[in-house]
Amino acid sequence: MIDLSVRIKNLKFETPFLNASGVWCTTENEIDEILKSEAGGVVFKTMTLEKRVGNPEPRLYVTDDFSINSMGLPNLGVDYYCQIASKLKKYQKPLIASFAGFKEKEFYILAEKIDNTDFDGLEVNLSCPNLEGKGIFAYDLDLSFKILKNLKKITKKVIGVKLPPYNDRETIKKIAEKFLQLKIDFVTLINSYPLGAFIDTKNERLVIKPNQGIGGLGGRVLKPISLAQVILFHKFSQGKIDIIGVGGVETGDDVYQYILAGAKLVGVGTRLLKGPKIFSNLKKQLEKIFREKKINKIEDKLGQLKDY
Numbered sequence: 548m549i550d551l552s553v554r555i556k557n558l559k560f561e562t563p564f565l566n567a568s569g570v571w572c573t574t575e576n577e578i579d580e581i582l583k584s585e586a587g588g589v590v591f592k593t594m595t596l597e598k599r600v601g602n603p604e605p606r607l608y609v610t611d612d613f614s615i616n617s618m619g620l621p622n623l624g625v626d627y628y629c630q631i632a633s634k635l636k637k638y639q640k641p642l643i644a645s646f647a648g649f650k651e652k653e654f655y656i657l658a659e660k661i662d663n664t665d666f667d668g669l670e671v672n673l674s675c676p677n678l679e680g681k682g683i684f685a686y687d688l689d690l691s692f693k694i695l696k697n698l699k700k701i702t703k704k705v706i707g708v709k710l711p712p713y714n715d716r717e718t719i720k721k722i723a724e725k726f727l728q729l730k731i732d733f734v735t736l737i738n739s740y741p742l743g744a745f746i747d748t749k750n751e752r753l754v755i756k757p758n759q760g761i762g763g764l765g766g767r768v769l770k771p772i773s774l775a776q777v778i779l780f781h782k783f784s785q786g787k788i789d790i791i792g793v794g795g796v797e798t799g800d801d802v803y804q805y806i807l808a809g810a811k812l813v814g815v816g817t818r819l820l821k822g823p824k825i826f827s828n829l830k831k832q833l834e835k836i837f838r839e840k841k842i843n844k845i846e847d848k849l850g851q852l853k854d855y
């Protein structure tokens with residue numbers, strides 16, 4: 548009997564598949580569709596204190612190999628998401644609120660609002676690369692640690708952090724050790740690679756408009772980068788912090804690779820742009836792999852990469 552369910556603390560996910568925050572999760576209808584699918588839960592679009600229209604169009608470019616986005620956090624505002632969370636509770640699947648402030652204080656106000664609602668968990672987005680004139684919080688480690696320490700005092704809900712890619716092992720080690728100290732429950736690895744560009748040769752211009760045409764790189768090309776982050780974070784946190792692996796998930800085989808790397812769940816971003824049907828395909832494909840390899844549950848293979 549194959550059991551694909553996993554837990555992050557007290558939250559049970561019947562399958563290890565989620566949307567990556569940002570895709571198919573901005574409106575109540577979209578979130579409803581995710582919850583009706585084979586996804587194990589849902590991560591809402593990153594919410595901000597006020598509703599936002601986001602960056603000017605064109606702001607998303609998608610090919611089979613990659614995507615580039617500079618959405619700029621378009622969302623309907625924290626109050627809207629807090630209000631629909633109570634309606635969406637009926638699906639009995641974990642509801643995760645992703646949120647981001649523009650200033651340190653905003654993170655605390657948002658967490659207080661979310662804490663008083665039917666959300667089951669929080670994903671602190673410290674890694675959006677698309678806000679003109681603003682840096683990425685997670686590249687300022689001291690500030691990030693301070694924010695997370697204070698957020699832990701505000702909420703007792705399950706709390707996770709969405710991180711960008713890092714280019715050296717030492718930084719990943721430092722973060723993993725600090726997150727263990729802070730008792731962070733999960734990390735989502737990774738947001739898009741912050742600086743991606745693609746040129747339309749016919750028109751001799753970049754394919755998206757905002758931020759000088761440079762935006763977050765996602766899709767298939769992100770998988771090797773993300774897998775490395777997952778492997779290192781799993782190792783440095785001694786497997787004690789749950790990981791949601793994001794980047795280039797398209798097939799059951801991709802999910803299986805993330806499990807071996809140490810991710811308990813995966814988030815689907817670019818491929819989910821074609822719709823939530825991907826979750827039933829992932830389920831069938833992962834079950835087939837488990838059947839063939841005689842695996843009963845995800846925990847049996849979590850982080851179980853073999854040495855050469």
Ligand code: SIN
Pocket residue numbers: 569593616617618619620621672674675676677738739763
């Ligand atoms: C965006 O809205 O710009 C994408 C979200 C993110 O990268 O965090």
